[in-house]
Amino acid sequence: MKIARRQSEIRQQLAGIVGKENPSDEEIRSMEALDAEYRSNETRYRAALIAEDTERRNAGDELETRSGREWADMVAGFELRQVVAALEEGRSLSGQTAEIVQEMRSHGGYRGIPVPLAALEQRELVAGTTTSGDVP
Structure with a gap:
Protein backbone atom coordinates (compact mmCIF):
# COMPACT_ATOMS: atom_id res chain seq x y z
CA MET A 1 0.00 0.00 0.00
CA LYS A 2 2.86 2.36 0.79
CA ILE A 3 4.38 1.80 -2.64
CA ALA A 4 1.02 2.31 -4.38
CA ARG A 5 0.44 5.57 -2.50
CA ARG A 6 3.91 6.82 -3.37
CA GLN A 7 3.33 5.91 -7.03
CA SER A 8 0.16 7.99 -6.97
CA GLU A 9 2.04 10.95 -5.46
CA LEU A 14 4.80 14.49 -12.80
CA ALA A 15 1.41 15.58 -14.16
CA GLY A 16 1.98 19.06 -12.76
CA ILE A 17 5.45 19.33 -14.29
CA VAL A 18 4.66 17.72 -17.67
CA GLY A 19 1.75 20.10 -18.24
CA LYS A 20 4.09 23.07 -18.45
CA LEU A 49 2.84 -8.79 -5.25
CA ILE A 50 4.71 -11.98 -6.16
CA ALA A 51 5.78 -12.50 -2.53
CA GLU A 52 2.23 -11.90 -1.31
CA ASP A 53 0.83 -14.33 -3.87
CA THR A 54 3.32 -16.99 -2.77
CA GLU A 55 2.40 -16.45 0.89
CA ARG A 56 -1.31 -16.75 0.08
CA ARG A 57 -0.78 -19.98 -1.86
CA ASN A 58 1.24 -21.47 0.99
CA ALA A 59 -1.40 -20.42 3.51
CA GLY A 60 -4.15 -21.81 1.26
CA ASP A 61 -2.38 -25.16 0.99
CA GLU A 62 -2.07 -25.27 4.76
CA LEU A 63 -5.75 -24.45 5.21
CA GLU A 64 -6.80 -27.13 2.73
CA THR A 65 -4.60 -29.70 4.44
CA ARG A 66 -5.81 -28.68 7.88
CA SER A 67 -9.43 -28.79 6.74
CA GLY A 68 -8.98 -32.29 5.32
CA ARG A 69 -7.21 -33.43 8.46
CA GLU A 70 -9.96 -32.00 10.70
CA TRP A 71 -12.63 -33.73 8.60
CA ALA A 72 -10.74 -37.04 8.82
CA ASP A 73 -10.51 -36.67 12.59
CA MET A 74 -14.25 -35.99 12.79
CA VAL A 75 -15.10 -38.96 10.56
CA ALA A 76 -12.93 -41.15 12.80
CA VAL A 83 -27.24 -44.36 12.44
CA VAL A 84 -28.62 -47.90 12.73
CA ALA A 85 -30.27 -47.07 16.07
CA ALA A 86 -31.76 -43.91 14.57
CA LEU A 87 -33.19 -45.80 11.60
CA GLU A 88 -34.51 -48.80 13.55
CA GLU A 89 -35.48 -47.32 16.91
CA GLY A 90 -35.95 -43.63 16.08
CA ARG A 91 -33.15 -42.49 18.39
CA SER A 92 -31.57 -39.12 17.79
CA LEU A 93 -27.96 -38.70 16.70
CA SER A 94 -25.46 -37.10 19.04
CA GLY A 95 -21.86 -35.93 19.21
CA GLN A 96 -19.57 -36.07 16.19
CA THR A 97 -22.00 -38.30 14.31
CA ALA A 98 -24.70 -35.62 14.49
CA GLU A 99 -22.19 -32.92 13.48
CA ILE A 100 -21.06 -34.89 10.45
CA VAL A 101 -24.64 -35.59 9.33
CA GLN A 102 -25.51 -31.88 9.68
CA GLU A 103 -22.38 -30.87 7.74
CA MET A 104 -23.17 -33.29 4.92
CA ARG A 105 -26.80 -32.14 4.78
CA SER A 106 -25.69 -28.51 4.62
CA HIS A 107 -23.90 -29.33 1.35
CA GLY A 108 -27.27 -30.50 0.02
CA GLY A 109 -28.72 -33.38 -1.86
CA TYR A 110 -29.03 -35.89 0.98
CA ARG A 111 -32.18 -37.69 2.13
CA GLY A 112 -32.37 -39.67 5.32
CA ILE A 113 -29.11 -39.97 7.20
CA PRO A 114 -25.99 -39.54 5.06
CA VAL A 115 -22.97 -41.67 5.93
CA PRO A 116 -19.50 -40.55 4.86
CA LEU A 117 -17.72 -43.16 2.76
CA ALA A 118 -14.61 -42.74 4.89
CA ALA A 119 -16.57 -44.09 7.88
CA LEU A 120 -17.31 -47.26 5.92
CA GLU A 121 -13.68 -47.65 4.86
CA GLN A 122 -12.31 -47.78 8.38
CA ARG A 123 -10.84 -51.03 9.66
CA GLU A 124 -11.56 -52.23 13.17
CA LEU A 125 -9.65 -54.56 15.39
CA VAL A 126 -12.01 -57.44 16.26
CA ALA A 127 -10.71 -60.22 18.53
CA GLY A 128 -7.14 -59.82 17.32
CA THR A 129 -7.94 -59.79 13.60
CA THR A 130 -8.74 -57.00 11.21
CA THR A 131 -11.73 -57.05 8.95
CA SER A 132 -11.02 -56.09 5.41
CA GLY A 133 -12.97 -53.46 3.50
CA ASP A 134 -13.84 -56.02 0.81
CA VAL A 135 -15.43 -58.51 3.25
CA PRO A 136 -19.15 -57.83 3.73
Whole structure:
Protein backbone atom coordinates (compact mmCIF):
# COMPACT_ATOMS: atom_id res chain seq x y z
CA MET A 1 0.00 0.00 0.00
CA LYS A 2 2.86 2.36 0.79
CA ILE A 3 4.38 1.80 -2.64
CA ALA A 4 1.02 2.31 -4.38
CA ARG A 5 0.44 5.57 -2.50
CA ARG A 6 3.91 6.82 -3.37
CA GLN A 7 3.33 5.91 -7.03
CA SER A 8 0.16 7.99 -6.97
CA GLU A 9 2.04 10.95 -5.46
CA ILE A 10 4.75 10.68 -8.11
CA ARG A 11 2.14 10.62 -10.91
CA GLN A 12 0.51 13.75 -9.49
CA GLN A 13 3.84 15.57 -9.29
CA LEU A 14 4.80 14.49 -12.80
CA ALA A 15 1.41 15.58 -14.16
CA GLY A 16 1.98 19.06 -12.76
CA ILE A 17 5.45 19.33 -14.29
CA VAL A 18 4.66 17.72 -17.67
CA GLY A 19 1.75 20.10 -18.24
CA LYS A 20 4.09 23.07 -18.45
CA GLU A 21 5.20 24.25 -21.90
CA ASN A 22 8.69 25.32 -20.88
CA PRO A 23 9.85 23.52 -17.73
CA SER A 24 12.96 24.85 -16.01
CA ASP A 25 16.18 22.86 -15.71
CA GLU A 26 15.34 22.07 -12.09
CA GLU A 27 11.90 20.78 -13.09
CA ILE A 28 13.47 18.61 -15.80
CA ARG A 29 15.90 17.14 -13.22
CA SER A 30 12.96 16.62 -10.87
CA MET A 31 11.06 14.80 -13.65
CA GLU A 32 14.05 12.53 -14.26
CA ALA A 33 14.42 11.79 -10.53
CA LEU A 34 10.69 11.11 -10.16
CA ASP A 35 10.72 8.90 -13.25
CA ALA A 36 13.65 6.88 -11.87
CA GLU A 37 11.94 6.54 -8.50
CA TYR A 38 8.69 5.50 -10.21
CA ARG A 39 10.44 2.74 -12.21
CA SER A 40 12.24 1.54 -9.08
CA ASN A 41 8.96 1.46 -7.16
CA GLU A 42 7.30 -0.50 -9.98
CA THR A 43 9.92 -3.21 -9.62
CA ARG A 44 9.50 -3.29 -5.83
CA TYR A 45 5.71 -3.33 -6.20
CA ARG A 46 5.79 -6.33 -8.57
CA ALA A 47 8.16 -8.17 -6.23
CA ALA A 48 5.85 -7.48 -3.29
CA LEU A 49 2.84 -8.79 -5.25
CA ILE A 50 4.71 -11.98 -6.16
CA ALA A 51 5.78 -12.50 -2.53
CA GLU A 52 2.23 -11.90 -1.31
CA ASP A 53 0.83 -14.33 -3.87
CA THR A 54 3.32 -16.99 -2.77
CA GLU A 55 2.40 -16.45 0.89
CA ARG A 56 -1.31 -16.75 0.08
CA ARG A 57 -0.78 -19.98 -1.86
CA ASN A 58 1.24 -21.47 0.99
CA ALA A 59 -1.40 -20.42 3.51
CA GLY A 60 -4.15 -21.81 1.26
CA ASP A 61 -2.38 -25.16 0.99
CA GLU A 62 -2.07 -25.27 4.76
CA LEU A 63 -5.75 -24.45 5.21
CA GLU A 64 -6.80 -27.13 2.73
CA THR A 65 -4.60 -29.70 4.44
CA ARG A 66 -5.81 -28.68 7.88
CA SER A 67 -9.43 -28.79 6.74
CA GLY A 68 -8.98 -32.29 5.32
CA ARG A 69 -7.21 -33.43 8.46
CA GLU A 70 -9.96 -32.00 10.70
CA TRP A 71 -12.63 -33.73 8.60
CA ALA A 72 -10.74 -37.04 8.82
CA ASP A 73 -10.51 -36.67 12.59
CA MET A 74 -14.25 -35.99 12.79
CA VAL A 75 -15.10 -38.96 10.56
CA ALA A 76 -12.93 -41.15 12.80
CA GLY A 77 -15.47 -40.41 15.56
CA PHE A 78 -18.50 -41.23 13.36
CA GLU A 79 -20.55 -44.02 14.93
CA LEU A 80 -22.41 -46.14 12.42
CA ARG A 81 -24.30 -47.83 15.26
CA GLN A 82 -25.96 -44.48 16.02
CA VAL A 83 -27.24 -44.36 12.44
CA VAL A 84 -28.62 -47.90 12.73
CA ALA A 85 -30.27 -47.07 16.07
CA ALA A 86 -31.76 -43.91 14.57
CA LEU A 87 -33.19 -45.80 11.60
CA GLU A 88 -34.51 -48.80 13.55
CA GLU A 89 -35.48 -47.32 16.91
CA GLY A 90 -35.95 -43.63 16.08
CA ARG A 91 -33.15 -42.49 18.39
CA SER A 92 -31.57 -39.12 17.79
CA LEU A 93 -27.96 -38.70 16.70
CA SER A 94 -25.46 -37.10 19.04
CA GLY A 95 -21.86 -35.93 19.21
CA GLN A 96 -19.57 -36.07 16.19
CA THR A 97 -22.00 -38.30 14.31
CA ALA A 98 -24.70 -35.62 14.49
CA GLU A 99 -22.19 -32.92 13.48
CA ILE A 100 -21.06 -34.89 10.45
CA VAL A 101 -24.64 -35.59 9.33
CA GLN A 102 -25.51 -31.88 9.68
CA GLU A 103 -22.38 -30.87 7.74
CA MET A 104 -23.17 -33.29 4.92
CA ARG A 105 -26.80 -32.14 4.78
CA SER A 106 -25.69 -28.51 4.62
CA HIS A 107 -23.90 -29.33 1.35
CA GLY A 108 -27.27 -30.50 0.02
CA GLY A 109 -28.72 -33.38 -1.86
CA TYR A 110 -29.03 -35.89 0.98
CA ARG A 111 -32.18 -37.69 2.13
CA GLY A 112 -32.37 -39.67 5.32
CA ILE A 113 -29.11 -39.97 7.20
CA PRO A 114 -25.99 -39.54 5.06
CA VAL A 115 -22.97 -41.67 5.93
CA PRO A 116 -19.50 -40.55 4.86
CA LEU A 117 -17.72 -43.16 2.76
CA ALA A 118 -14.61 -42.74 4.89
CA ALA A 119 -16.57 -44.09 7.88
CA LEU A 120 -17.31 -47.26 5.92
CA GLU A 121 -13.68 -47.65 4.86
CA GLN A 122 -12.31 -47.78 8.38
CA ARG A 123 -10.84 -51.03 9.66
CA GLU A 124 -11.56 -52.23 13.17
CA LEU A 125 -9.65 -54.56 15.39
CA VAL A 126 -12.01 -57.44 16.26
CA ALA A 127 -10.71 -60.22 18.53
CA GLY A 128 -7.14 -59.82 17.32
CA THR A 129 -7.94 -59.79 13.60
CA THR A 130 -8.74 -57.00 11.21
CA THR A 131 -11.73 -57.05 8.95
CA SER A 132 -11.02 -56.09 5.41
CA GLY A 133 -12.97 -53.46 3.50
CA ASP A 134 -13.84 -56.02 0.81
CA VAL A 135 -15.43 -58.51 3.25
CA PRO A 136 -19.15 -57.83 3.73
